[in-house]
Amino acid sequence: MQIRALIYFDELVRTNSMRQAAENLNVAPTAISRQIENLEYHFGAPLVERSARGVKLTAAGELLAARAGRTLRELDHVQQLIEDLKGLQRGRVSIYANGATVANLLAPALAEFSLKYPKLRFTVTITSARQAVDAVNSAEADIAVTLFAPPMSGTKVRLRSEIGYDLIATPQHPAAAHSEIPLRTLADYALALPDQSFGFRQAFDALFEKEGLSLDPVFVTSSLEMLKELVLSGAAVTLLPALTVRREIEAGQLLAIPLAGKTGIRTHVDLCVAPDRQLSFAATKLLDFIERFMREPRTVGPIQKTDASSLHCP
Numbered sequence: 001m002q003i004r005a006l007i008y009f010d011e012l013v014r015t016n017s018m019r020q021a022a023e024n025l026n027v028a029p030t031a032i033s034r035q036i037e038n039l040e041y042h043f044g045a046p047l048v049e050r051s052a053r054g055v056k057l058t059a060a061g062e063l064l065a066a067r068a069g070r071t072l073r074e075l076d077h078v079q080q081l082i083e084d085l086k087g088l089q090r091g092r093v094s095i096y097a098n099g100a101t102v103a104n105l106l107a108p109a110l111a112e113f114s115l116k117y118p119k120l121r122f123t124v125t126i127t128s129a130r131q132a133v134d135a136v137n138s139a140e141a142d143i144a145v146t147l148f149a150p151p152m153s154g155t156k157v158r159l160r161s162e163i164g165y166d167l168i169a170t171p172q173h174p175a176a177a178h179s180e181i182p183l184r185t186l187a188d189y190a191l192a193l194p195d196q197s198f199g200f201r202q203a204f205d206a207l208f209e210k211e212g213l214s215l216d217p218v219f220v221t222s223s224l225e226m227l228k229e230l231v232l233s234g235a236a237v238t239l240l241p242a243l244t245v246r247r248e249i250e251a252g253q254l255l256a257i258p259l260a261g262k263t264g265i266r267t268h269v270d271l272c273v274a275p276d277r278q279l280s281f282a283a284t285k286l287l288d289f290i291e292r293f294m295r296e297p298r299t300v301g302p303i304q305k306t307d308a309s310s311l312h313c314p
Contacts, residue, residue, distance in 0.1 A: 003075060006068050008035040009047070013065045016054045039064070073139045091282035092121045096132035096141040098148065100224050101269060104246040106145050109293040113286055120282045136274050142283035144272040145290065147244070148198055156275040159291045163241040165200065165265045166256035168231050175237055175257055182260040183211050192219035192227050192236035203265045204239065241267060269294065 011021040012032060022029040040047050047061035057065055097106050102124075110122060125132075125141070129149040135141035136155050144155065147163075167186065169175040175189060187208070194201045208215040219230055228245055230236045232253060242249060242256035249256055259265075271290055273279065279287060 002035075002038070003072075005035040005039050005042075006072060008032050009039055009064065010068045010072055012036065012048070012055060013057065013061075013068070018050075018055065070139050091280050092123065093143065093280070093283045093286050094123045094125070094135075094141045095143045095145065095286075096125045096127055096135040097145040098129040098132055099126050100147040100241075100244045101145045102126060104243055105269065105294070106290075109290050110286075112293070113289045116289075117282070117285060120286075122286075133272055136272055139274070139277065142273070142279055143287055143290070144270070146270045146272065147241070148194075148200065148267055149270055154275070155272045157270050157272055158287060159271040159294055161269040161294050162266050163243055163269060164258075165204075165239045165267070166242050166258050167237055168228075168240050168242075168245055169237040169255055169257065170231065170234055171252065171255055172234065173237060173255075176255055178257055180258045180260040183208065183213060186237075186259070187213045187215070190219075190236045191215075191217040192221070192230040192238045193217040194224075194227065195220050195222050197222065200239070200265055200267055207265065239265070243269070 008021065008025065008027075008031070011025055012018065015021045015024065018029045018032050022032050025032070036048060043060060043064070045060040046058050047064060048055045048057055095106070095110075106124065110124070114120065114122070125135070127135070129146040132141065132144040132146050133149065133155050136144045167175055167181045173189075175181060175185075178185070193204070196202060196205070205215060218236055219227075221227060224240070224244060227238045227240065228248070231238050232248070245254050245256070248254040271287070271294060273287065
């Protein structure tokens with residue numbers, strides 16, 4: 001069985017069209033058909049059913065499709081490792097991250113790193129924290145950078161930075177007069193909060209309940225961008241790590257005000273990799289660089305660093 005046959009099959013699965021797969025691979029449709037026939041001969045089972053509507057995978061085809069993509073990604077990874085052995089400092093790195101980490105952590109780290117290694121290429125996919133970790137586990141990503149990550153298992157945490165939540169408000173908001181905010185005062189403000197799928201929101205609800213306070217946020221959303229826009233418009237205040245709005249704080253558009261006393265809720269930024277996968281030269285260099293970047297005091301507000309080399313995503 002040839003690698004080319006797997007490549008053609010994978011493209012056919014992705015496009016669901018012989019014609020489109022052929023166009024994408026710059027070959028004739030008959031070449032696609034011939035390679036599928038080679039695979040069917042190799043496995044001794046039909047893999048696709050052809051019709052006017054396109055192609056439909058058989059049970060055997062579904063089984064192969066589930067594994068072909070990862071197999072090809074692993075072969076690409078091996079190719080990169082071989083290139084590294086030749087001393088060619090080039091390559092591609094795939095990073096998955098959830099949106100809250102991008103503007104104020106990942107983007108500046110990548111920009112600085114790329115100036116040092118201009119021959120390297122990067123693909124950054126913005127997704128949920130869970131999907132980012134799943135991408136590392138399935139070899140779709142070399143590195144995951146996550147904030148607000150839910151409990152998960154299997155992925156090695158290279159570094160964990162613990163971050164506290166502050167009240168985020170505009171300088172014109174009454175909260176700006178406080179050096180720290182008591183919970184009882186916070187209850188008087190119009191709040192915009194993440195929905196209850198966020199671990200922070202669950203912890204915040206429990207904190208309010210413990211203090212005997214009622215929590216009735218005006219806005220509830222799963223979008224960090226919407227939380228930020230609601231605060232910028234003056235319609236509400238929110239609770240977020242100052243890291244996530246650092247640009248707006250530095251521009252004087254927002255303030256980060258600590259909660260009073262020992263009232264604290266914390267989250268963590270995780271830098272994750274697969275525990276059993278050797279990274280390429282490019283990915284290793286980037287991983288080391290992001291780790292150093294996270295350890296340096298660049299973020300707004302207090303951050304406690306944890307050497308998490310032996311941890312796994314929680």
